[in-house]
Amino acid sequence: MGGQERKLLLEAFDSNWIAPLGPHVDGFEEEFAAIVGRKHAVAVSSGTAALHLSLRLLDVQPRQEVFTSSMTFVATANSIRYAGAKPVFVDSETDTWNMNPSLLAEELDRSMRANVLPAAVMVVDVNGQCANYAQIVGICDSFGVPIIEDAAESLGASLHGEPAGSFGELSCFSFNGNKIITTSGGGMLVTDNEEWAKQARYLATQARDPAPHYEHSVTGYNYRMSNLLAAIGRGQLQVLPDRVAKRRAIFDKYRNELGDLPGVQFMPEPDGFHSTRWLTALTIDPNQFGADREQVRLALEAENIEARPVWKPMHLQPAFSDCRSVGGAVSEALFQDGLCLPSGSSMSEEDQNRVIKVVKRCCQPVAVKAIR
Known part of the structure; x- marks a missing residue:
């Protein structure tokens, strides 16, 4: 309020x-x-x-x-x-x-x-x-x-x-x-x-x-x-306006702290678009990151931090199994690898640092051996 x-x-x-x-x-x-x-x-x-x-x-x-x-x-x-x-x-x-x-x-x-x-x-x-x-x-x-x-x-x-x-x-x-x-x-x-x-x-x-x-x-x-x-x-x-500025600041901190981790990609914002960043959403490539989205979510849950997958596409929902769909591969991939991090307007810097710490701890990239 x-x-x-x-x-x-x-x-x-x-x-x-x-x-x-x-x-x-x-x-x-x-x-x-x-x-x-x-x-x-x-x-x-x-x-x-x-x-x-x-x-x-x-x-x-x-x-x-x-x-x-x-x-x-x-x-x-x-x-x-x-x-x-x-x-x-x-x-x-x-x-x-x-x-x-x-x-x-x-x-x-x-x-x-x-x-x-x-x-x-x-x-x-x-x-x-x-x-x-x-x-x-x-x-x-x-x-x-x-x-x-x-x-x-x-x-x-x-x-x-x-x-x-x-x-x-x-x-x-x-x-x-x-x-x-x-x-x-x-x-x-x-x-x-x-x-x-x-x-x-x-x-x-x-x-x-x-x-x-x-x-x-x-x-x-x-x-x-x-x-x-x-x-x-x-x-x-x-x-x-204050709420939008706060959400965007939370997103920016996540991106600055986590954006360079291997396999992490944040929801894009093309030129001309100005998002509220209502939810900070990212995708995790398990082959690069060393853990998949669900392993990261469960690691956060173990620390009493709630995160969730991005929306499960409606064409995969049992309630709409009788409905027609056009395409589906992109939203399915986003659901498989996508994670929404805590991003409420009242979130403290201390709490956000806790989230960042857990996500970083989950990153275990597999070392690639040089071919000789």
């Missing part, structure tokens, strides 16, 4: 605005929209809720396909299933670890020739870094397919100076407890389309029609954010 959250929360509490309505919800939406460069924002109960509402706003129908990133958290794919649609998983590219634009273009072309274009492309910004929208937006526009940007992990990031969340027809954020800013739970849907924003608020409040009684013409959801959580969110927005 920063310096203002407690004050704003008590203000909301004392005003008796507790329910999912109130001045802090309005204020949070206005301030958030300005930060991400959108005209409208709708505060909701989770990032997953925002994704689900986005699919509803695009009128995605059961059994339609939605292309999405294979390397992502399960919420992305789950939201497509909530709409009754079929996720199609597209592999990553090595340059950004995000959706591969070339594979996307090839699959959209194949789908167009088969007259079964997807209802949408849901692109994920992995580990706090934007996908390659410089290519993806043009590709999707050429096929007339809308983009939903899953920016749950990338608030505060940018691509060529444009903020994360500004690239899709609809973009979605998460304020879960592990995100760059948090309201303990919650999310945000942003768009430039005023009618979509109005419809999102309508659907998120159980789709109640204007009437003195409870009248409902369509199925809605209980997805709105409370005034209390919005108050926390407004305080968190004030420290967002």
Whole structure:
């Protein structure tokens, strides 16, 4: 927490605005929209809720396909299933670890020739870094397919100076407890389309029609954010630049201390990309390093230090074994060798030094004998 959250929360509490309505919800939406460069924002109960509402706003129908990133958290794919649609998983590219634009273009072309274009492309910004929208937006526009940007992990990031969340027809954020800013739970849907924003608020409040009684013409959801959580969110927005700077500093220290170890490669950040480094992620080549990713993770665990593999690709998940995928080798390799190190904004230098010490201790490169 920063310096203002407690004050704003008590203000909301004392005003008796507790329910999912109130001045802090309005204020949070206005301030958030300005930060991400959108005209409208709708505060909701989770990032997953925002994704689900986005699919509803695009009128995605059961059994339609939605292309999405294979390397992502399960919420992305789950939201497509909530709409009754079929996720199609597209592999990553090595340059950004995000959706591969070339594979996307090839699959959209194949789908167009088969007259079964997807209802949408849901692109994920992995580990706090934007996908390659410089290519993806043009590709999707050429096929007339809308983009939903899953920016749950990338608030505060940018691509060529444009903020994360500004690239899709609809973009979605998460304020879960592990995100760059948090309201303990919650999310945000942003768009430039005023009618979509109005419809999102309508659907998120159980789709109640204007009437003195409870009248409902369509199925809605209980997805709105409370005034209390919005108050926390407004305080968190004030420290967002500090949080991004802290995460990037943590990443830089890891890279400076570990980047020269044999077989260690950190998640790249191409020119024009500005990542929040929400998670510090790297890959370990066991043949060079002398230990594999899992051995390093378990060594950290033995010291009461939590680390985890990068996202297991959705096309490898049992829950989606019936879904189609495009490519897969890159995300599979990233999962096999990839590790996320502790990188919370409140991490102390002492704790980070502990992590670095354990990783260095695991490095046991095999000496190569000279051929005589």
